[in-house]
Amino acid sequence: MRHDFFDILIREGFESLLLSFAPTPIEMQSISDAYGLVLGEDILSPENLPPANRSCMDGYAVHARDVFGATESNPAYLEQCAQLRVDEAPNFTLKKGDCAAIPTGGTLPDGADAVVMVEHTQELGAGTIEIRKSSTPGEHSMLKGEDAANGEKIYEAGHSVRFQDVGLLAALGIGSVKTHRKPRIGIISTGDELVEIEAPPRVGTIRDVNSHTLRCLVSKAGGIPVNYGIVPDKLQKLESTLAKAIAENDLILLSGGSSVGMRDLTVRAIEAMADSEILAHGVAISPGKPTILGKAGSKPVLGLPGQVTSVQIVMLSIVMPFIRHLMGQRNSFDCRDRPILLAELERNTPSKQGREDYVRVKLKHRKGNIPLAEPIYGKSGLLKTMIQADGLMIIPSDMEGSYAGEQIQVWLI
Amino acid sequence: MRHDFFDILIREGFESLLLSFAPTPIEMQSISDAYGLVLGEDILSPENLPPANRSCMDGYAVHARDVFGATESNPAYLEQCAQLRVDEAPNFTLKKGDCAAIPTGGTLPDGADAVVMVEHTQELGAGTIEIRKSSTPGEHSMLKGEDAANGEKIYEAGHSVRFQDVGLLAALGIGSVKTHRKPRIGIISTGDELVEIEAPPRVGTIRDVNSHTLRCLVSKAGGIPVNYGIVPDKLQKLESTLAKAIAENDLILLSGGSSVGMRDLTVRAIEAMADSEILAHGVAISPGKPTILGKAGSKPVLGLPGQVTSVQIVMLSIVMPFIRHLMGQRNSFDCRDRPILLAELERNTPSKQGREDYVRVKLKHRKGNIPLAEPIYGKSGLLKTMIQADGLMIIPSDMEGSYAGEQIQVWLI
Numbered sequence: 164m165r166h167d168f169f170d171i172l173i174r175e176g177f178e179s180l181l182l183s184f185a186p187t188p189i190e191m192q193s194i195s196d197a198y199g200l201v202l203g204e205d206i207l208s209p210e211n212l213p214p215a216n217r218s219c220m221d222g223y224a225v226h227a228r229d230v231f232g233a234t235e236s237n238p239a240y241l242e243q244c245a246q247l248r249v250d251e252a253p254n255f256t257l258k259k260g261d262c263a264a265i266p267t268g269g270t271l272p273d274g275a276d277a278v279v280m281v282e283h284t285q286e287l288g289a290g291t292i293e294i295r296k297s298s299t300p301g302e303h304s305m306l307k308g309e310d311a312a313n314g315e316k317i318y319e320a321g322h323s324v325r326f327q328d329v330g331l332l333a334a335l336g337i338g339s340v341k342t343h344r345k346p347r348i349g350i351i352s353t354g355d356e357l358v359e360i361e362a363p364p365r366v367g368t369i370r371d372v373n374s375h376t377l378r379c380l381v382s383k384a385g386g387i388p389v390n391y392g393i394v395p396d397k398l399q400k401l402e403s404t405l406a407k408a409i410a411e412n413d414l415i416l417l418s419g420g421s422s423v424g425m426r427d428l429t430v431r432a433i434e435a436m437a438d439s440e441i442l443a444h445g446v447a448i449s450p451g452k453p454t455i456l457g458k459a460g461s462k463p464v465l466g467l468p469g470q471v472t473s474v475q476i477v478m479l480s481i482v483m484p485f486i487r488h489l490m491g492q493r494n495s496f497d498c499r500d501r502p503i504l505l506a507e508l509e510r511n512t513p514s515k516q517g518r519e520d521y522v523r524v525k526l527k528h529r530k531g532n533i534p535l536a537e538p539i540y541g542k543s544g545l546l547k548t549m550i551q552a553d554g555l556m557i558i559p560s561d562m563e564g565s566y567a568g569e570q571i572q573v574w575l576i
Numbered sequence: 577m578r579h580d581f582f583d584i585l586i587r588e589g590f591e592s593l594l595l596s597f598a599p600t601p602i603e604m605q606s607i608s609d610a611y612g613l614v615l616g617e618d619i620l621s622p623e624n625l626p627p628a629n630r631s632c633m634d635g636y637a638v639h640a641r642d643v644f645g646a647t648e649s650n651p652a653y654l655e656q657c658a659q660l661r662v663d664e665a666p667n668f669t670l671k672k673g674d675c676a677a678i679p680t681g682g683t684l685p686d687g688a689d690a691v692v693m694v695e696h697t698q699e700l701g702a703g704t705i706e707i708r709k710s711s712t713p714g715e716h717s718m719l720k721g722e723d724a725a726n727g728e729k730i731y732e733a734g735h736s737v738r739f740q741d742v743g744l745l746a747a748l749g750i751g752s753v754k755t756h757r758k759p760r761i762g763i764i765s766t767g768d769e770l771v772e773i774e775a776p777p778r779v780g781t782i783r784d785v786n787s788h789t790l791r792c793l794v795s796k797a798g799g800i801p802v803n804y805g806i807v808p809d810k811l812q813k814l815e816s817t818l819a820k821a822i823a824e825n826d827l828i829l830l831s832g833g834s835s836v837g838m839r840d841l842t843v844r845a846i847e848a849m850a851d852s853e854i855l856a857h858g859v860a861i862s863p864g865k866p867t868i869l870g871k872a873g874s875k876p877v878l879g880l881p882g883q884v885t886s887v888q889i890v891m892l893s894i895v896m897p898f899i900r901h902l903m904g905q906r907n908s909f910d911c912r913d914r915p916i917l918l919a920e921l922e923r924n925t926p927s928k929q930g931r932e933d934y935v936r937v938k939l940k941h942r943k944g945n946i947p948l949a950e951p952i953y954g955k956s957g958l959l960k961t962m963i964q965a966d967g968l969m970i971i972p973s974d975m976e977g978s979y980a981g982e983q984i985q986v987w988l989i
Contacts, residue, residue, distance in 0.1 A: 550741070
């Protein structure tokens with residue numbers, strides 16, 4: 164039995180279905196290549212970082228209380244008891260009134276709790292050092308384990324590896340980590356009217372735009388785009404291409420079927436796959452409503468709208484977070500990680516209740532004030548609204564619009 | 577003669593020097609690979625897009641005035657004069673009172689100015705079509721040239737190619753464009769104390785963190801990182817590695833020299849290169865002040881601070897925009913393109929006048945209010961401040977800090 168095409172889910176319901184798909188398997192990855200991937204394991208620090216109390220400066224290791232209140236005109240005088248090398252583990256305890264010359268990165272002797280920079284000292288000869296600046300405990304030094312303590316859980320599985328994290332892993336000597344494999348995303352364009360972009364223009368043909376934008380956005384999310392070209396509106400051909408793509412990928416994106424006939428074809432092709440099911444026939448967002456979710460075995464298949472703008476909005480709002488979920492990222496649909504700019508809405512912007520509206524906006528920067536956001540209108544078959552847009556304003560489904568002058572959040576795209 | 581180490585430029589002055597370096601050469605690039613690169617040419621539209629007035633829906637092409645006011649209970653009746661195919665260029669003018677069946681993507685006949693969706697019509701037989709919905713000119717149709725007019729300048733050189741742009745180029749049949757070549761960025765770590773991350777920890781050694789974070793951030797900006805490993809503090813060895821890196825790259829990043837001795841070594845190595853000059857000995861930002869800018873021939877050489885946090889801040893604020901500049905991007909230092917979140921500062925945050933302060937902040941999200949931003953303190957030799965940070969708050973050099981409760985802009989990193 165065919166489902167009703169008006170069986171539309173709210174976005175949250177659609178997302179719940181997507182979250183039921185399992186992430187890709189984990190594998191070892193060198194930290195150089197782990198940037199942007201997602202950890203598949205908790206990571207415990209294998210040692211203290213720094214491994215010992217260390218100096219941040221060239222100078223003298225001191226007891227801070229010995230130089231408290233020292234100034235240019237009222238210096239303190241200490242006896243130098245050692246000249247430490249950077250690769251030396253001092254085997255003595257610094258006595259009160261003593262100091263030890265120490266290079267940047269050198270290990271502080273026991274007892275020393277601060278470092279005075281060499282610029283604020285003067286050698287007076289016979290081992291006496293004049294200290295011209297006061298110090299406080301911990302000054303110009305780093306404490307053992309301050310960055311990471313031995314055994315401390317520094318990352319949890321599901322954490323997306325940032326550049327800073329690559330730095331911390333390197334500092335701890337962790338050369339490789341378990342991350343989720345990059346998902347392969349099969350892209351199939353469907354439609355008799357579609358032609359490759361090199362084709363000369365002919366009446367009734369449209370160049371295949373979507374496979375190009377999908378490719379960019381799949382890569383941006385962290386997936387590996389795999390292109391299956393243009394498939395005409397023939398069920399048998401679509402079925403065979405879809406079966407191949409399902410075998411070779413972690414997620415399949417079909418784009419093209421916006422007309423009722425095409426949507427029907429997409430549904431029938433998915434239903435013809437082994438162990439398949441249609442999970443949703445649409446999602447209550449605009450543009451982007453005619454988005455079909457199915458599965459074949461354990462593999463998700465998304466039938467995306469064919470309209471060029473609709474498919475871009477669905478990619479940004481739903482498919483890219485889903486790819487991050489497949490990559491193992493926790494809370495990948497959490498909007499809080501989106502780059503948001505606060506702006507003032509330039510014009511009243513109506514919206515239909517019952518659907519989440521993704522209004523394209525153009526930012527007009529102003530001196531000394533937040534930018535103005537101009538809503539851009541145009542049909543979802545046109546490219547120009549996304550071309551002109553700096554970002555998106557989301558009007559929730561329970562609202563009828565936003566008013567000129569309101570402060571709005573613009574999601575930078 | 578050696579320059580004075582306290583010869584520090586303000587950030588804007590430092591940037592002006594960077595902007596004097598020429599971008600990389602341009603080359604042809606397929607649009608699939610042009611995403612994220614920068615156009616090296618203006619692009620004119622080679623045709624009208626759409627090429628003709630087109631239908632966005634399956635339905636009937638009509639004169640909008642013929643169906644004005646039509647409703648379910650008060651329909652309009654039109655005579656169907658044609659059944660258009662999607663690949664057909666109609667060679668007739670639609671007469672008043674007539675309609676033509678048209679598929680999605682079909683070309684409208686002359687005279688037709690709107691499309692009524694098939695869902696709002698009924699075939700009554702004998703060529704009569706009942707129209708149950710009013711229409712307005714332009715409805716469910718796209719006009720010739722609405723996305724791009726033949727000959728229109730759609731992009732200027734210096735524009736960074738977004739996913740939407742790849743879509744528009746594809747739609748216009750433009751398969752390749754001239755973009756600036758990805759710059760190769762040589763990375764040299766310096767310091768006797770540095771060891772590769774696989775090395776077992778020993779007193780006085782530090783694992784080479786910076787070359788790993790630099791690699792990530794160079795890639796993120798769009799450059800190709802090229803690693804030259806760790807060079808000890810020997811002038812001759814540094815000179816030979818630097819000369820090789822200059823020959824092979826568009827920009828060289830030296831990292832490690834924070835101590836006065838190391839900085840001196842970096843300066844001497846740059847000065848030893850052919851046709852070299854030291855352009856700046858520092859920049860008035862914190863952390864990150866000890867950043868050296870030199871050039872050898874036409875190639876820029878940056879001596880970055882060795883402290884792990886300082887080098888990350890300098891990369892984000894200065895080097896990454898500079899890489900974008902080398903890639904040809906216009907206004908690459910323009911802060912307005914940064915993702916910014918508005919937040920409320922949680923605590924008073926003092927700052928020294930005379931330097932731009934990059935305070936790491938952690939965001940605490942709240943329901944129904946902008947997030948709280950907690951400033952994170954810690955030495956720039958520690959990794960933890962950047963690990964904990966969600967973003968940066970920039971305190972300008974003419975201010976002494978920001979107050980708790982102030983609305984601040986957090987640059988998401």
